[in-house]
Amino acid sequence: MVSSINVMDSLSKLGIIPERTTTDNNTAANGTAGGLPPGFVDTFIATAGLNASPLAQLLLFVHRQLGVHLGIDPSLVLTILGVLWGAQYFASQAWAYVNRLIEDYLMSSITISQDDSIYYHLMEWLSKQPKLTKNRYLTAQTVWKSAWEEDENTDEEGGSSQDGLFWTDVGLGSAESNRRYLNFSSQAARSTMLTTAARYDKSPRFVPAMGSTRFWHNRNYFRLTRRKDTFVSGGWHAMKDEEEMKIYCYGRSVAPIKQLLREAKLVYYHDTHQKTTIYRPRQKESRREYQSLWQQVTRRPVRPMDTVVLDLQEKHDVLADINEYLHPSTPRWYAARGIPLRRGYLFHGPPGTGKTSFSFALAGVFGIDIYVISLQDASVTEEDLAALFVKLPRRCIVLLEDIDTAGLRRDDDDDESEAADEAKKDTVTKSEEVAAKGPQPVQEVKVNGDTPAETVDKGDKKEGKKKSKKKRKQKKHKKDTDSDSSSDSDSESSSSSDSSDDEHDKRKRKKKQAAKRKKKRKDAKLLPPDSISLSGLLNAIDGVASHEGRVLILTTNKPESLDEALVRPGRVDRQVAFANATSEQAGELFHRMYERRRALHRPQPTSGSAGEKQNPGSAVERNVQNQLAYGDVDEKAVTPEELKDIAREFGSIVPSRAFSPAEIQGFLLKRKKNPRKALADAPSWVEATLRQKESKSKVTTVQ
Numbered sequence: 070m071v072s073s074i075n076v077m078d079s080l081s082k083l084g085i086i087p088e089r090t091t092t093d094n095n096t097a098a099n100g101t102a103g104g105l106p107p108g109f110v111d112t113f114i115a116t117a118g119l120n121a122s123p124l125a126q127l128l129l130f131v132h133r134q135l136g137v138h139l140g141i142d143p144s145l146v147l148t149i150l151g152v153l154w155g156a157q158y159f160a161s162q163a164w165a166y167v168n169r170l171i172e173d174y175l176m177s178s179i180t181i182s183q184d185d186s187i188y189y190h191l192m193e194w195l196s197k198q199p200k201l202t203k204n205r206y207l208t209a210q211t212v213w214k215s216a217w218e219e220d221e222n223t224d225e226e227g228g229s230s231q232d233g234l235f236w237t238d239v240g241l242g243s244a245e246s247n248r249r250y251l252n253f254s255s256q257a258a259r260s261t262m263l264t265t266a267a268r269y270d271k272s273p274r275f276v277p278a279m280g281s282t283r284f285w286h287n288r289n290y291f292r293l294t295r296r297k298d299t300f301v302s303g304g305w306h307a308m309k310d311e312e313e314m315k316i317y318c319y320g321r322s323v324a325p326i327k328q329l330l331r332e333a334k335l336v337y338y339h340d341t342h343q344k345t346t347i348y349r350p351r352q353k354e355s356r357r358e359y360q361s362l363w364q365q366v367t368r369r370p371v372r373p374m375d376t377v378v379l380d381l382q383e384k385h386d387v388l389a390d391i392n393e394y395l396h397p398s399t400p401r402w403y404a405a406r407g408i409p410l411r412r413g414y415l416f417h418g419p420p421g422t423g424k425t426s427f428s429f430a431l432a433g434v435f436g437i438d439i440y441v442i443s444l445q446d447a448s449v450t451e452e453d454l455a456a457l458f459v460k461l462p463r464r465c466i467v468l469l470e471d472i473d474t475a476g477l478r479r480d481d482d483d484d485e486s487e488a489a490d491e492a493k494k495d496t497v498t499k500s501e502e503v504a505a506k507g508p509q510p511v512q513e514v515k516v517n518g519d520t521p522a523e524t525v526d527k528g529d530k531k532e533g534k535k536k537s538k539k540k541r542k543q544k545k546h547k548k549d550t551d552s553d554s555s556s557d558s559d560s561e562s563s564s565s566s567d568s569s570d571d572e573h574d575k576r577k578r579k580k581k582q583a584a585k586r587k588k589k590r591k592d593a594k595l596l597p598p599d600s601i602s603l604s605g606l607l608n609a610i611d612g613v614a615s616h617e618g619r620v621l622i623l624t625t626n627k628p629e630s631l632d633e634a635l636v637r638p639g640r641v642d643r644q645v646a647f648a649n650a651t652s653e654q655a656g657e658l659f660h661r662m663y664e665r666r667r668a669l670h671r672p673q674p675t676s677g678s679a680g681e682k683q684n685p686g687s688a689v690e691r692n693v694q695n696q697l698a699y700g701d702v703d704e705k706a707v708t709p710e711e712l713k714d715i716a717r718e719f720g721s722i723v724p725s726r727a728f729s730p731a732e733i734q735g736f737l738l739k740r741k742k743n744p745r746k747a748l749a750d751a752p753s754w755v756e757a758t759l760r761q762k763e764s765k766s767k768v769t770t771v772q
């Protein structure tokens with residue numbers, strides 16, 4: 070006992086516990102501290118000693134305080150706490166049980182897997198429910214936004230892009246020093262920290278956390294549970310997390326949940342209105358995680374059809390063709406005639422003439438999404454390609470860009486079958502010719518320009534050099550005779566010059582084809598062995614298991630290099646040729662670039678006090694800075710009539726079919742605030758660019 074008192078003294082000296090009073094000493098000495106069994110504290114301290122953990126010391130302190138100062142029995146407190154914990158545990162178990170009973174017998178539910186698009190619809194909807202985002206337990210999700218979506222949010226929130234922008238002073242030490250340039254370095258941080266910036270970027274979004282959430286919607290009570298399971302997926306024991314969402318509602322019918330899901334879908338697709346969603350094949354590494362082969366890359370505003378310069382009749386024809394194909398009654402028509410429901414288009418023409426732009430504009434007109442596949446994409450194998458085609462939605466555009474055969478692996482089978490086809494064709498042509506001409510005299514076929522007889526004679530002559538002079542003389546004589554006979558045969562062949570010309574042409578053609586095949590094989594060797602083969606592509610496009618209902622668009626700059634099999638009717642049903650712009654189209658491009666109705670309708674501050682002008686952060690100042698950053702400020706606005714005249718004049722300066730729309734657009738973009746300047750610069754640009762094209766130089770002198 071004495072030792073324990075000493076220890077307590079030491080503790081109080083160390084400041085761990087308060088100094089002991091006389092009463093304490095007496096109590097301790099009586100061994101009844103805090104109502105604990107006599108000797109308990111002594112035993113405890115003797116065991117723990119000075120090395121007792123801070124927690125033990127704390128417990129000791131609490132024990133002493135309760136027992137000595139407050140006169141409460143600590144063991145009673147412990148008992149009460151234990152009972153409370155037990156009661157709470159029991160209550161929660163009972164509550165869970167009751168809940169399960171309610172869910173099983175009084176509620177109906179729908180389960181949604183993370184792999185399904187409905188999951189994304191619902192998540193989007195949940196993140197937009199103000200009541201739910203005020204929950205105490207939320208999950209924050211960073212939402213990636215494309216340039217268009219970010220821009221849109223700025224507008225949505227009623228702010229102008231002028232607000233919240235940061236600028237860099239370059240300080241070039243001249244008139245240029247007045248220019249300040251946009252700076253986005255702190256954009257990401259500010260977007261989460263500042264209120265004004267929160268307007269600029271709405272990310273992250275908040276959704277209910279894992280577990281159970283309850284909410285009312287349209288006078289219906291819903292219970293939502295989010296649960297994540299980890300399981301082994303695929304080979305190599307790869308672990309995969311998969312979430313499952315369950316929505317419950319009271320009653321024996323799931324109708325309220327179905328209604329909720331419909332609403333969520335509407336909200337989700339409301340966002341996609343006037344937008345074209347672009348999908349690409351998902352990278353191999355993330356396919357397991359998402360269980361989907363297609364990945365949404367971006368959602369961009371619909372490209373208006375009138376922004377694509379193309380022959381009007383051609384545009385209408387393609388639109389009418391696709392319209393008919395996508396009509397809901399078309400599948401029945403095709404099925405009744407046993408025709409596979411597929412439609413393919415080949416857009417061909419020089420680079421920058423609008424093949425991709427037209428494809429996007431078509432997607433916008435029909436309100437369908439675009440699925441882009443590049444055959445040069447190393448991560449897309451032949452099996453992937455087939456699977457990608459199978460996983461397409463009911464109506465969509467599949468865009469296979471730059472589908473030149475150079476990007477396709479040629480299997481030996483392909484070559485052999487091609488060669489066999491050619492040989493067959495030749496045989497058929499030959500027999501047809503023979504049949505047409507009737508019996509023909511047998512002709513000697515020249516090998517490298519000599520007849521076989523000449524070849525033999527040449528060999529003899531070589532040997533003759535080594536033999537006697539006499540023999541040489543004889544051979545010379547023979548050669549002379551041969552040459553006579555050869556000239557005879559020439560005269561004979563000249564009598565049938567048509568047929569030998571044909572033979573020659575055929576040989577030449579065969580040689581060319583063999584060289585072509587050799588080149589293809591060489592190109593194929595450069596491709597990885599698991600790249601896509603021509604037969605693999607054809608199989609994906611219209612194999613037995615291939616998808617029906619899609620619009621396939623192939624684009625190429627080199628239509629001649631395409632394999633015949635690829636463009637045969639049924640695979641390509643319509644070809645559209647794109648070409649460089651005519652003078653008239655150049656004028657059209659010009660007019661569109663400066664047309665007022667196409668200008669961004671952002672709130673641009675136009676007035677302000679003098680004081681505001683002094684302030685570099687004011688709206689007016691920012692507007693001027695913005696214009697400076699974009700380009701020259703046009704001194705005088707151009708009236709619509711004047712613009713038409715300028716556009717016509719510009720068209721007359723640009724020679725027809727000399728420049729692609731992309732080239733013209735590039736020139737105009739550099740003068741996008743100043744149509745007059747563009748018109749003034751046009752002659753020198755045309756001249757310099759034509760000269761550059763002639764010399765096949767890549768260096769531009771006038772930009």
Ligand SMILES: Nc1ncnc2c1ncn2[C@@H]1O[C@H](COP(=O)(O)OP(=O)(O)OP(=O)(O)O)[C@@H](O)[C@H]1O
Binds near residue numbers: 377422
């Ligand atoms: N016919 C056109 N009408 C309007 N703009 C065009 C046209 N052709 C090209 N452009 C413009 O040029 C740019 C490139 O066009 P696009 O990608 O559609 O050309 P492309 O023919 O697909 O080129 P590539 O063969 O190199 O893929 C786009 O910004 C587009 O706006």
